[in-house]
Amino acid sequence: MRDISDFNPSRLVLARQRRGWTKKSLADLVELSTKSISNFENGDSPPTEQSILALASKLDFPVEFFFGPDIQAPSDENASFRSFSRMTAAQKNAALAAGGIAYLLSDWIDQRFDLPKVSVPDLSGMDPEMAAESVRAAWGLGHSPIKNMVHLLESRGVRVFCLAEETSQVNAFSCWRRGATPFVFLNTMKSAEASRFDAAHELGHLVLHQHGENKGKEVEHEANAFASALLMPKDSALAYGWQCRTTADVIRLKKYWNVSAMALAFRLHRVGILTEWLYRSICIELSSMGARTKEINPGPHETSQVLQKVLSYARDKGLSVKSIAHELNVTANDLNQILFGLAPVVIEGSINTMGLSVAGKKPVLRLVT
Amino acid sequence: MTPKQIFNLQTSSNQELLEAIGVSEGELNSVVLQCYRAFASVSPLHPKGYSGTSGWADGTQAIRAILLPKSWKPTNPKGQPRVVSPGGRYAITVSSGDVNTGNPNQTPQTKNAKGAQTSKSVAFNSRQGDLFRSEASSTVELPSRDDEQMLWILLYYVDLAGEEIRYELSCPVAIGDNGKVDGWSARIIMPAIRLGTPDPFGAPDPEQNLDIPVIPKS
Numbered sequence: 001m002r003d004i005s006d007f008n009p010s011r012l013v014l015a016r017q018r019r020g021w022t023k024k025s026l027a028d029l030v031e032l033s034t035k036s037i038s039n040f041e042n043g044d045s046p047p048t049e050q051s052i053l054a055l056a057s058k059l060d061f062p063v064e065f066f067f068g069p070d071i072q073a074p075s076d077e078n079a080s081f082r083s084f085s086r087m088t089a090a091q092k093n094a095a096l097a098a099g100g101i102a103y104l105l106s107d108w109i110d111q112r113f114d115l116p117k118v119s120v121p122d123l124s125g126m127d128p129e130m131a132a133e134s135v136r137a138a139w140g141l142g143h144s145p146i147k148n149m150v151h152l153l154e155s156r157g158v159r160v161f162c163l164a165e166e167t168s169q170v171n172a173f174s175c176w177r178r179g180a181t182p183f184v185f186l187n188t189m190k191s192a193e194a195s196r197f198d199a200a201h202e203l204g205h206l207v208l209h210q211h212g213e214n215k216g217k218e219v220e221h222e223a224n225a226f227a228s229a230l231l232m233p234k235d236s237a238l239a240y241g242w243q244c245r246t247t248a249d250v251i252r253l254k255k256y257w258n259v260s261a262m263a264l265a266f267r268l269h270r271v272g273i274l275t276e277w278l279y280r281s282i283c284i285e286l287s288s289m290g291a292r293t294k295e296i297n298p299g300p301h302e303t304s305q306v307l308q309k310v311l312s313y314a315r316d317k318g319l320s321v322k323s324i325a326h327e328l329n330v331t332a333n334d335l336n337q338i339l340f341g342l343a344p345v346v347i348e349g350s351i352n353t354m355g356l357s358v359a360g361k362k363p364v365l366r367l368v369t
Numbered sequence: 370m371t372p373k374q375i376f377n378l379q380t381s382s383n384q385e386l387l388e389a390i391g392v393s394e395g396e397l398n399s400v401v402l403q404c405y406r407a408f409a410s411v412s413p414l415h416p417k418g419y420s421g422t423s424g425w426a427d428g429t430q431a432i433r434a435i436l437l438p439k440s441w442k443p444t445n446p447k448g449q450p451r452v453v454s455p456g457g458r459y460a461i462t463v464s465s466g467d468v469n470t471g472n473p474n475q476t477p478q479t480k481n482a483k484g485a486q487t488s489k490s491v492a493f494n495s496r497q498g499d500l501f502r503s504e505a506s507s508t509v510e511l512p513s514r515d516d517e518q519m520l521w522i523l524l525y526y527v528d529l530a531g532e533e534i535r536y537e538l539s540c541p542v543a544i545g546d547n548g549k550v551d552g553w554s555a556r557i558i559m560p561a562i563r564l565g566t567p568d569p570f571g572a573p574d575p576e577q578n579l580d581i582p583v584i585p586k587s
Contacts, residue, residue, distance in 0.1 A: 114584040151579045240569030245402060245562075246409040256569045275399040277431050281406055309583040 002067045007052065009043040011066050014073055015059045016041075018097035018334070020090040030054040065329040073100025074183065079175040080205040080214040080223070091170055098164035099185060102338045103177065104328045106159050109310050118157030120182050123207045128222045131207055132229035143236045145257045149199035150186075150302040150342070158182045158206070160199070160304050164337035174202035182206045188341025191295035192302060193260040199302075200227035232257045232267040241268045245278070247285040251296055258299055261291050304342035311343050321345060383557045390459050390521060392538070396435050397559060401525050401536045404428035404463065405562070408527055421465050421480065424527070428463040432523065436461075447486035453518055460490070460518040461538070463525070464550075470526035471535025471558055477524060482548025487541070490520035491550060495542040522550065533561040 016026050016037075023037040032051065039045045040055075047055065056063040074096050081092065109115070121138055123131040136142070139156065146152055150160050163170060163185035172195075174184045184202045186195050204226030209219050236257075241264075244253055254264040265286065269279035289296060314324060321339070322332040336345040387393060407427035411420040429450045433443050440455040451460040464483075469475035483491075497519060525536035536559050543552025 112586055114582070114586060116581060148579070151581060155579045155581045236569075243563065243565050245564065246406050248409065253569070275395075275402060277399045277434065278402050278406055281403060281427070285410060305579070305581045306583055309581070313583070313585055 002064070004046050004049060004052075006067045007040075007046045008066060008068060008070065009041050009046075010070050011068060012047075012055065013041050014071055014097045014100050015055075015061045015065065017090075017093035018101070019059055020094040022090070026055070026058070029058045060331055060333075062326075062329045062331070068329060071100045072103060072177070073097055074103075074173070074175040074177070074185075078214070079173045080202065080209065080219070081171070081173045087170055091165060095163050095165050095170055095173065095185065098334075098338055099161075099173075099175070099183065101164075101328075101330055101334050102159070102161040102183065102185070104330065105161075105324070105335060105338065106177075106181075106183075108324065108328060109306075113310060113313070115306060116155055116157045118181060120156055120158065120203070120206050122210050124209065124211050126208065128204065128208065128225035129229045129234070131204070132226050133233070135203070135207060135230060136233060143233045145236070146196075146200075146231060147258075148302050149196045149203075149231075151305050153184055153199060153203060154304065154306045158184055158203070160184050160186065160306070160342065161338045162186060162188045162340045162342055164340065172198035172202050174205050176206065176210055179210075186342075188301065191260065192299045193254070193258065193263070193295050196258060196302065197227050197231065197260065197263055200230045203227070203230065228263065228267050228270065231259050232264065234271050237267050237271045238273065241271070241273050244268055244273060247282050247289075250282055250286070255297070255299070260295055261286050301341060304339075307339055307343035311339075386555065386557050387538070390461075390538070391439070391441075391454050392436065392461070394559060396432075397523060397536065397538060398562070399435060400428050400431045400463065400523060401534055401559075401562065403431035404465075404525050405527055405534050405564075424525075425463055425465060428523070428525070432461060432463055447484065447489075449484065449486040451518075451520075458518055459521060461521045461523055462487075463523045466524035466526045466537075467549075468526060468528070470524050471537055471561055473556075473558055476551060476553070477526075477537070477539075478545065478547075478549040478551045479522070479524065480526075480549075483544065483550055487520070487550065488544055490517070491541045491544050493517050494520055494540055494554065495552075497554075527564075529564075532564040534564060535561045 016023070019026075021029075023041070024034045027034045027037045030051065031054075036047075036051075040047045040051070052063060052066060056066065076092070076096065079096060079099070081087065087095075121135060123134055126134065139152070153160055159181060161183070163172065165187070170187055172184065172186045174182065176182055184199060184206075186198055186202075188195060190198065201223045204223035205214055205219070208222055208226060213219055240256060241253060244250060247261075250261050250265050250268070254261050257264065259267075262283065265274065265279060265282045268274045269276070274282065286292070286296075311321065314320075320332075321335050325332040325335045328335070339345045381389070387397075404424040404427060408420045408424035411423050415423075433441075433450075433452050436452045437443065441452045444451050444453050444460070449462055451462045453460045465480040466477045467480055469477035471477075519540065521538050521540050523536065523538050525534060527534050537556050538559070539553045539556040541550040541552065542554045543550070545551040
């Protein structure tokens, strides 16, 4: 056991928040008072060795985790959160804490690999449509559909992780770490189209809202307008969408830009192809087909090239996710969750070794008789 | 837009006629696109012939939804769905037409035989026409009566083979033995809406397979 004075209260906060627990629920689990937990977290009095063992066990973090340097998780202030009101505080904190674990992994990667330099333009205050065109111009994308949003972000130095919440209630978020490195956390449980839009939306926040307010209706609206324009540039929407008249046309055409039917209908309305009336009717038809909850004719999910390459190199050196987790003093499961859907992961207790296309729930083994 | 009370069916431009009636080209275009969207959403499992009904029904809904905020009112004389202009002078109903719809060199008919209300309105319209033709001034002041309006039919035809929708706002004045409207005193023929399945998929797809450098540090 380490010297108890090296106990790092901020790591206890992060571990507890990662599990989505209140101080009270943690206190109940380890049979201590809420006051004691508060004291540990405030640094007023360190836990006893016995308490640390109990905390580590219940929180499912290695004991060593609580003795590292401060972890700077994304904070409420610098993270852009969509649909803020739909999230509970516990969900939000759990997602931010997972971001802290992603920071740990990202540091581990940066120490061992050279990744593309960050080149995300700062277009604060620009009109979103114009900003999307500027990003396309700066990155040489022309007017073509974006083949893979995750790869595009990674090629520009953006770190992409899964936000590790097993619910579609939590949307993607993004932040600038220390003002220098952009991170995007995606909900990989959503449809590929929704996730691509989220990625473009978060890029919008990184580009437009690096300095200043990154929450609220107005900035969300701007990030949406940016995403829409980035994924479906006006000229290509006009060129290929001008004959779009029916719901069937929308469903067929959406494959070109690899966006959701709803997003395309909105865009075609926005650029003036679908009249207000036609747009509304198409939305109603799409809704009645269930398109708001489940994408019609969805495409394959995007994965991370950086994480896959890193894990592949590591594997060649004999390092599994589990051993990387060991080096970082977290559980393999905590790493798997931030990799889920972006890179192949082994889920404990599972025979299926690919987290790529399985639903986000932990698999349950059943005895087949 | 305040509808004019007097206009000349023969010499007024389409634009003037539309202004007099109180509808715009864009509004009619929206209605016809709604007709087509509903027409095209009918599947092979729907009752045969339902696409026409579907287009007509949604077109009726659309023209009312667009014009009621402009003080038009919905009426259903003898079951015929119409919208009536704020002054009560004009009424519009939506109907599918035959292949000659939108063709200035042919005389279109309604696709289906029409009922008693259309016959009544056609007789009314044609009396206005008689009046018009007998007037030296070549203008006609349209009467305003609560129970009768000058009826205009928004006639549309989906030409799948020709990949276009043709439509016109026309004033019916004759009904053939088959019960279909086959004579018009004025036809405001609108530019056809081009169809054709949008096809971007043949467009060049520049290579975008990004190979992201991830270089192990030595």
